[in-house]
Amino acid sequence: MDNSWPSFSxxxxxxxxxxxxxIWVRSGAIRLEHEEPGRVRLRAENRVTYEWIRDNFLAxxxxxxxxxxARVVSVDITWxxxxxxxxxxxxxRSLRGASHLERTMTFENFVVGKCNEFAHSVxxxxxxxxxxxxxxxxxxxxxxxxxTHLMHSIGNRVERRLGGGVLYMTGQQFFDQMVSAFQNRxxxxxxxxxxxxxxxxxxxxxQFIAGRDRTAEEVFYVFETMLSARKQIVLxxxxxxxxxxxxxxxxxxxxxxxxLADVQPPDVETMTAILAKKxxxxxxxxxxxxxxxxxxxxxxxxxxxxxxxxxxxALHAFYGRPITMSFVLERMADVLPRxxxxxxxxxxxxxxxxxxxxxxxxxxxxxxxxxxxxxxxLAMYLCRTVARLSFPxxxxxxxxxxxxxxxxxKKVDADIKRDPNLRAEVDLLEKIVRGGE
Numbered sequence: 001m002d003n004s005w006p007s008f009s010x011x012x013x014x015x016x017x018x019x020x021x022x023i024w025v026r027s028g029a030i031r032l033e034h035e036e037p038g039r040v041r042l043r044a045e046n047r048v049t050y051e052w053i054r055d056n057f058l059a060x061x062x063x064x065x066x067x068x069x070a071r072v073v074s075v076d077i078t079w080x081x082x083x084x085x086x087x088x089x090x091x092x093r094s095l096r097g098a099s100h101l102e103r104t105m106t107f108e109n110f111v112v113g114k115c116n117e118f119a120h121s122v123x124x125x126x127x128x129x130x131x132x133x134x135x136x137x138x139x140x141x142x143x144x145x146x147x148t149h150l151m152h153s154i155g156n157r158v159e160r161r162l163g164g165g166v167l168y169m170t171g172q173q174f175f176d177q178m179v180s181a182f183q184n185r186x187x188x189x190x191x192x193x194x195x196x197x198x199x200x201x202x203x204x205x206x207q208f209i210a211g212r213d214r215t216a217e218e219v220f221y222v223f224e225t226m227l228s229a230r231k232q233i234v235l236x237x238x239x240x241x242x243x244x245x246x247x248x249x250x251x252x253x254x255x256x257x258x259x260l261a262d263v264q265p266p267d268v269e270t271m272t273a274i275l276a277k278k279x280x281x282x283x284x285x286x287x288x289x290x291x292x293x294x295x296x297x298x299x300x301x302x303x304x305x306x307x308x309x310x311x312x313x314a315l316h317a318f319y320g321r322p323i324t325m326s327f328v329l330e331r332m333a334d335v336l337p338r339x340x341x342x343x344x345x346x347x348x349x350x351x352x353x354x355x356x357x358x359x360x361x362x363x364x365x366x367x368x369x370x371x372x373x374x375x376x377x378l379a380m381y382l383c384r385t386v387a388r389l390s391f392p393x394x395x396x397x398x399x400x401x402x403x404x405x406x407x408x409x410k411k412v413d414a415d416i417k418r419d420p421n422l423r424a425e426v427d428l429l430e431k432i433v434r435g436g437e
Contacts, residue, residue: 004068005032011064014170016057019307023314024053030077040065041076050079052314063100067173070180099159099166105152111277113270116146118417119261123150127157130200130232134259139236141263144303147236150263151202154234158200165199171208175215194222200232206255207237211246223254240420260420266302271295274302275309284313289325297336308336342387345397348433352379355432364399378426380405381412382433
């Protein structure tokens with residue numbers, strides 16, 4: 001197989017996720033038939049695969065090949081017995097001026113819930129007034145929760161209004177382009193692009209630059225240059241700046257000087273709404289019980305839920321059967337995880353007590369010093385959100401009345417919306433009580 005295939009595969013996986021790579025690429029459903037500079041031909045194993053790839057992933061495949069070849073590329077995909085489907089790039093498009101935005105990711109198709117409403121609101125503010133509101137904006141959260149969608153949404157809205165000057169790139173792409181500039185002795189031109197051509201920089205996966213001193217130095221230069229010119233910078237990572245290991249102190253300080261906005265795993269209701277919207281876009285009839293089941297079992301990553309939905313759509317097309325609960329359980333058992341039972345109140349109390357080095361008996365006592373009251377309130381909140389217990393059940397577990405529990409849960413819910421550090425603390429506790437750490 002061609003030596004460029006591994007690089008292409010890595011670039012494509014960043015765009016469509018591991019599950020889709022397993023189904024459509026690693027399985028051999030599509031393969032490289034011919035490659036030359038500026039043109040690539042792929043062959044699908046059958047007509048169903050051909051049509052699915054053509055309708056859903058052709059733009060991502062082309063973008064991955066463009067990243068691999070560092071030039072504009074046309075991609076042909078075909079299957080035995082059919083003429084090729086040609087995806088021809090626009091003549092006016094140049095790699096140097098490309099924004100690399102995904103046009104399907106907009107604010108209009110972003111589902112807003114409690115988990116992301118703050119990040120969505122400030123992202124809209126940045127898109128409406130780039131360089132003025134919230135600069136820099138730093139969006140953080142676990143993989144697959146919508147950070148990248150928000151960044152592309154900002155870029156697409158700004159481009160529609162201003163007509164250009166937007167650049168989306170990942171930390172990996174920044175590193176690759178910087179290395180190429182060093183090899184070709186074009187670092188001045190590399191820097192000049194950010195000074196003169198880019199008005200809005202969307203830099204994703206910035207945790208990638210941590211520990212890479214030369215890359216960090218170039219990011220710092222770009223950061224200072226753009227901010228001094230009042231140009232907008234939007235950053236995204238899987239953690240807030242202060243928790244990214246090996247990140248240079250000066251970058252940590254710069255990244256934290258603007259606004260931090262977190263994106264949390266969606267609740268079942270929000271995930272159900274996301275699935276419904278995506279199914280509608282795919283013209284897929286997805287019964288409510290199927291939506292709810294997927295939302296319950298794949299709650300921590302919108303990207304994973306999309307992968308489940310994509311595979312379900314492919315199986316539906318292949319077998320020609322309607323999507324029912326029995327069809328899902330029959331054909332998706334290997335990728336749709338069983339829902340783990342929630343932890344008990346006793347387990348939550350025990351693990352929160354261990355984390356804060358206090359006694360379990362103190363969690364249930366009348367003592368109210370801050371070092372006990374704060375963990376107690378967090379444990380009550382976790383009993384409500386993770387264990388899904390009613391207020392009376394929580395009250396009995398803590399030997400309190402309902403009003404005390406309700407107050408604690410409301411207070412924690414309000415505080416985490418204002419305090420990103422508390423949000424991160426609660427996330428860590430949730431992993432601990434679920435057995436993740």
